[in-house]
Amino acid sequence: MSYDAALSIGSFPRAILHIDGDAFFASCEQSRNPALRGKPVVTGKERGIASSMSYEAKACGVTRAMPLHEIRKRCPNVVILPSDYETYSLLSKRLYAIVRRYTPDVEEYGIDECFADITGLRRPLHMSYEQIAERIKRELDTELGFTFSIGLAPNKVVAKVASKWKKPSGLTVIPAREIHTFLENLPAEKIWGIGRHTSNYLEKLGITTALQFARMRESEVRARFSKPFYEIWQELNGRFILPLTLEEKTSQASIQKMRTFTPPSNDKKFVFAQLSKNIENACIKARRYKLAARRITILLRTSTFHDTAAELSLSHGSAFPDEIVTACESPFNSLFNPRVTYRATAVILTKFEPVLSQQPDLFGESVRVERLVKLYDAVDAIAARYGKHTAFLGSSFAAHAYAQHKGDRGDAPERKHMGIKGETKRQRLNIPMFIGDVS
DNA sequence: TCTGGGGTCCTAGGACCC
């Protein structure tokens, strides 16, 4: 969209809400298990660091990404739980549904937050925008069993500022005329969309607060910054520029799987096994969405956090780890440097096509692909019954062994719902499946 | 913040064509 078109959208005032769950994951756990209410609760056990902390835990000084041993030291009565994304997603859906009682114009921005456009609802509801926001908040708080913070403003960027203004359980209204008051002491990097890099650049220009940024001359902003920052600047000055994305996301542009291992390693077989396992995981997800990737990116991260990557294209879309692992062997070999130690590998699948449109060009190809389809239908069925990675590629063996040794429960939530728990059963069921030449 | 994992969007610049 051109700038001019965007400006014309901003010609009438809007009432935009940003609704944000307070300590969402920890709150979900407290809501589900009332015995946890009032207690310090931390999620992220499976990662070894905090991903969400209840306000009671924050009061002990627990911060995001804090290691668990540190947390226990600061907060001896803390309850540490593994993340359960299924439950959080369900509560997330209920959040959206409650907001949709008022307007269909809801953007599901994240698992714990959304935007809503309530413009024009004052008359039909006989309430002010603030009263509507209050009512939504009350319904969320009571029906979900924990609190939300809401911002009401003329656009998304300012609504974000507003919802963060008072937490937890805040309701902050920022009318267009008062925006600058709220920006005065707000560091520029606190603005949604302004990250570390841009705030450093702003600092060089002598700009540290959001208000200083908002007061820059328009011509200077357009000359110095790219489009996203110009849009933010416009919204900080009260215009409505960024539309809500209402469409449900049905497909995705990429699937990425990354895993860190400690200590870093320069064992080529081991590192390749890590990559191979990531490829298996990425393919599982791709098959679940009925997608086949034509482009594969592999990435090695060194112990000094230096990333090297290689890309390859496939002649047809694939979601089969056999094919992809084989195709990745040679790029991996050229990427891998035995004098360097690595701490993580990743694979990124892109250029998706729907599985159905796969049209292998050769007859022999199609027979081979058909076998793979059947094989992975069986693998997915086994996974559905006994748990993910019950069967896996021989090339991934070292990585699976490592994960068991480390007690990596990265996939635990899914397994839990399948009635399989613990390591012993899993070990018993772990049948390495060596798939070499299937044709 | 001594650094986990999964995404999206934007832009510059090269390849290629007329």
Place this chain on the structure above:
DNA sequence: TCTGGGGTCCTAGGACCC
């Protein structure tokens, strides 16, 4: 061999988000 101008498509990489 050098000279014009303009368009589209694609990719690499940066920046940011939760």
